[in-house]
């Protein structure tokens with residue numbers, strides 16, 4: 188399928204190509220994405236094993252970069268965060284961030300207090316190794332904001348689902364806001380309001396592939412070239428061109444993740 192016929196450069200700030208959804212045909216998917224203008228993708232680890240996989244993918248494919256960290260749904264029961272498990276990956280030239288880390292109160296897999304401890308420990312670790320962070324916040328807006336205000340990390344709140352007021356607080360902290368396929372959904376009223384007011388220099392485009400395909404592909408396996416449809420919708424909301432949106436996101440990604448050459 189040919190999308191993005193002008194071949195504008197697409198950089199996906201958040202995906203999971205280590206997911207088993209891509210096991211059978213990853214090289215074909217990578218080739219198709221490159222043909223459709225994808226120049227970079229940050230694979231976000233969800234646990235220590237996934238971190239190693241993301242690094243392997245970055246070694247194998249030129250467009251892949253990695254973020255390493257432990258996702259709130261993937262915490263190790265009865266254990267604290269162990270920085271030694273991530274240290275081997277930190278100096279890799281394509282490790283751009285600590286992620287994805289944060290809080291998830293939707294899938295009640297781990298108690299809030301445990302999640303908060305892992306989140307804070309990983310924020311401290313990111314500060315120590317001087318890398319930005321990629322934050323997951325699902326139904327945990329208040330606690331996420333409280334912790335971010337205290338730690339003041341450099342980073343992005345991915346797949347933003349909060350209110351306009353929360354977006355403003357995040358911007359005050361100097362952080363970026365990740366916008367994905369959800370903005371194309373019919374029921375995305377709150378997110379549309381956020382995008383309307385979001386300064387272009389703070390917006391990062393993302394997919395969260397294999398999840399959250401934008402319309403008209405909602406419900407299908409997502410891949411990074413579909414960002415084109417998200418960019419189109421953002422452009423429509425802001426009354427600018429798709430090209431302007433893709434370019435702004437690319438510039439912001441390069442500013443935030445400054446190890447990208």
Ligand SMILES: [Zn+2]
Nearest residue numbers: 201231287395
């Ligand atoms: Zn994710």
